[in-house]
Amino acid sequence: MSYVDEIYAKVVEQNPGEPEFHQAVKEVLDSLKLVIDANEEKYRKAGVLERFVEPERIISFRVPWVDDKGNIQVNKGYRVQFNSAIGPYKGGLRLHPSVNQSILKFLGFEQVLKNSLTGLPMGGGKGGSNFDPKGKSDREVMAFCQSFMTELYRHIGKDTDVPAGDIGVGAREVGFLFGQYKRLTGLYEGVLTGKGLTFGGSLVRTQATGYGLIYILDEMLKKNGKELAGKTVVVSGSGNVAIYAVEKAQQLGAKVVALSDSNGYIYDKDGIKLDVVKEIKEVRRGRIKEYVDAVPTAVYTEGKGIWTIPCDIALPCATQNELNLEDAKTLLANGCFAVAEGANMPSTREATDLFVEKKILFMPGKAANAGGVATSGLEQSQNSLRLSWSFEEVDEKLHDIMVGIFAKAADAAERYGVPGNYVAGANIAGFEKVVDAMIAQGVV
Numbered sequence: 045m046s047y048v049d050e051i052y053a054k055v056v057e058q059n060p061g062e063p064e065f066h067q068a069v070k071e072v073l074d075s076l077k078l079v080i081d082a083n084e085e086k087y088r089k090a091g092v093l094e095r096f097v098e099p100e101r102i103i104s105f106r107v108p109w110v111d112d113k114g115n116i117q118v119n120k121g122y123r124v125q126f127n128s129a130i131g132p133y134k135g136g137l138r139l140h141p142s143v144n145q146s147i148l149k150f151l152g153f154e155q156v157l158k159n160s161l162t163g164l165p166m167g168g169g170k171g172g173s174n175f176d177p178k179g180k181s182d183r184e185v186m187a188f189c190q191s192f193m194t195e196l197y198r199h200i201g202k203d204t205d206v207p208a209g210d211i212g213v214g215a216r217e218v219g220f221l222f223g224q225y226k227r228l229t230g231l232y233e234g235v236l237t238g239k240g241l242t243f244g245g246s247l248v249r250t251q252a253t254g255y256g257l258i259y260i261l262d263e264m265l266k267k268n269g270k271e272l273a274g275k276t277v278v279v280s281g282s283g284n285v286a287i288y289a290v291e292k293a294q295q296l297g298a299k300v301v302a303l304s305d306s307n308g309y310i311y312d313k314d315g316i317k318l319d320v321v322k323e324i325k326e327v328r329r330g331r332i333k334e335y336v337d338a339v340p341t342a343v344y345t346e347g348k349g350i351w352t353i354p355c356d357i358a359l360p361c362a363t364q365n366e367l368n369l370e371d372a373k374t375l376l377a378n379g380c381f382a383v384a385e386g387a388n389m390p391s392t393r394e395a396t397d398l399f400v401e402k403k404i405l406f407m408p409g410k411a412a413n414a415g416g417v418a419t420s421g422l423e424q425s426q427n428s429l430r431l432s433w434s435f436e437e438v439d440e441k442l443h444d445i446m447v448g449i450f451a452k453a454a455d456a457a458e459r460y461g462v463p464g465n466y467v468a469g470a471n472i473a474g475f476e477k478v479v480d481a482m483i484a485q486g487v488v
């Protein structure tokens with residue numbers, strides 16, 4: 045058996061009940077075959093893959109808190125510190141009832157390669173809890189965040205591990221988490237990113253993942269003789285990533301006709317009115333179906349099905365495995381020619397394989413959504429410098445980083461004989477830097 049296949053078999057055997065983690069590892073290892081098979085002895089001798097697929101550390105803890113009725117609630121809390129070869133652990137915190145160790149390991153593993161692609165000195169990690177912020181009062185969210193940080197603070201720090209937001213964690217939660225970290229440690233430091241602008245946050249961080257997604261999409265289209273202006277776009281989700289992807293896509297002349305949440309999706313043939321969406325989602329924390337109250341010409345449909353809407357470009361920006369083989373076939377049948385993933389691993393393996401086989405323009409999440417963590421890296425730089433850069437300055441750096449990621453993925457794909465396969469390209473380019481640092485640092 046090849047080294048790569050041996051390692052995958054071990055991952056499945058030694059990590060039972062973790063399907064998302066297996067899925068993420070398999071996709072990456074399949075790409076890495078192109079690299080590893082050519083130099084199998086070198087990598088085997090260094091035990092590189094055994095170490096690459098095993099998190100350096102997983103912290104798992106109890107999060108007790110008191111709800112508004114005076115009842116005691118207990119959630120599970122985690123931090124997966126996956127790989128610190130190229131920098132301190134860096135990656136978001138997810139608060140969603142579905143959170144478990146498998147999901148956080150897949151996210152931490154992806155983060156290692158994503159952060160490498162940004163070119164910034166950041167290792168990979170991820171954390172979170174099965175706490176459900178939906179329907180909770182501000183006080184309940186604060187109580188949860190303070191309890192979560194009361195354990196987490198001893199494992200993180202500006203030079204060890206720097207968490208940020210992800211699903212269910214935005215400015216409000218990061219504020220509560222930062223306040224409790226400062227109170228417990230007495231340190232005012234850049235230990236979290238995505239902070240408010242009055243206490244060390246960076247301009248553009250809120251917009252960064254969505255903007256970055258459109259910057260790399262735009263670059264991919266241009267390099268393949270196409271353009272975004274005038275194209276019809278479908279975006280899934282209606283959270284942080286989706287909203288700012290829509291904003292930048294519209295600025296560049298695209299027409300976005302659909303958005304969704306976990307209950308259903310809206311279709312607005314005249315183009316989504318983003319101010320309405322922001323009011324519903326960012327101000328009222330409401331549901332996407334409320335859009336049709338403000339825009340009666342739009343249509344709301346309960347349930348899944350957003351990928352049946354005909355489009356030129358699809359941007360899945362909600363969650364993992366939200367776009368399956370059937371969805372991929374429907375998109376292709378309707379003429380969709382480009383997909384860029386705002387979410388982490390939103391396409392199933394079968395869907396990804398079909399996109400690659402049909403040679404549509406497909407940019408995988410670890411490259412396409414890296415703008416968020418890249419701007420987090422820029423927030424860390426500003427915190428260390430004790431300076432704040434202007435919106436334009438950060439936006440320009442973000443744009444350059446996304447163009448750079450496209451170039452790295454395209455170049456690696458070329459070098460290994462699979463031009464235009466940005467899945468293989470992103471996996472290989474991300475891996476090359478991490479593996480070089482791991483080998484140089486010895487057996488640690």
Ligand code: NDP
Nearest residue numbers: 211212253281282283284285305306362363387388413416
């Ligand atoms: P938000 O919490 O702001 O929004 C999440 C959106 O996805 C909501 O519309 C939510 O709907 C929907 N969603 C979440 N879970 C599910 C589910 N199980 N089924 C259907 N819909 C779901 O999160 P973000 O926008 O920050 O994150 C979206 C994706 O982007 C995630 O995959 C995240 O990992 C990834 N990402 C985020 C980055 C960031 O900087 N925030 C950076 C890079 C990647 P509902 O409200 O109904 O739950």
Ligand code: 2IT
Nearest residue numbers: 135136208210416417420
């Ligand atoms: O998946 C991701 O890259 C994020 N949720 C952002 C992580 C970060 O540290 O900004």
